[in-house]
Amino acid sequence: MSDALLTPPVSARDHTVGPEDAPVTLVEYGDYECPYCGMAHPIVKRAQRELGSRLRFVFRHFPLAEIHPHARLAAQAAEAAAAQGHFWEMHDTLFEHQDALEAEDLLGYAKLVGLDTAQFARELEAGTHAERVREDFRNGVRSGVNGTPTFFVNGERYEGSWANQEAFIRALREATQPSSSRGTRTTIDANI
């Protein structure tokens, strides 16, 4: 079954770090309350450090809210921060404080990150970003996300273990080489 392809491809609606024309785009579907995503967070950071401008990183929400009761609101908090131009600061803060994701904690992080906290609180309260988070989740299911974190490298689900840092970073490095996966690259370009 070769249906584990990123749908939709990375676009302007995504939160991205790194150049648009980077040879490798790494997409993570993650959940701020998921301990494995918490473990993967520094590994992604390391990959970003080591690959520099050759890597573009994208994060999409996949809150497993039935087992992680704070995950959905935390994802909405990241979106509320994004609405004020501070997605990544909130993203990092949430992963660094996975055990404190109550509403008042989130408000504290909003302040820490320098947001307009009144607007932030209002948007969380109103569920302004709930649909966006839900959309990410739905797209994730259709892309073949089957747990968190799930990574996609240049549009294809990464089947190796991200916990094996060396292999993960090696795979990302290899993906920077155009010859190693020319067929794949063509498909991805066609999708975009």
Added chain:
Amino acid sequence: MTESSFDQAAPQILPAGIPAPDFALNATPDQILRLSELRGRPVILVFYPADWSPVCGDQVALYNEILSEFREYGAELLGISVDGVWCHAAFARDRNLHFPLLADFEPKGAVARLYGAYRQEDGTSERALFVIDADGIIRWSFCSPIAVNPGANGILTALESLAGQRAPAKAESRRGATEEARP
């Protein structure tokens, strides 16, 4: 998921196009669910090896999370493993599951055998998925390598194509009826 592992596992389980064998299994210690009672709406039958094992945990957590999407197609989701009712009850409570887990416990794995989804070598069922239509016909089946969480995309695609074959308005009214029937 590689093609070869798919090919190895797939031939054992019942294919699309044939009637789903009927069965009756305990859904709770004092409640028996018969497959044919669900006639009239699609059923997603999920065989998995065991409660509490890591991959199954992810898999049932995922399905639990997207129940609302399955129900948009009017579909009913049933999990089946060889675990007993009390084990299922504890697992469902722990994971906050909102769909029934059926106990294929005595005679052990009898329903899994009916569907070609029993693993003789370790006494559990395969990680096998079946989408059964409103008339009780298997419309899609898939056997995942035992260590691989098959996700939900295949199920949703199968439900989508079922919905496409029937008049959407009919599916709509059926869904309404299902929701009204729920307390």
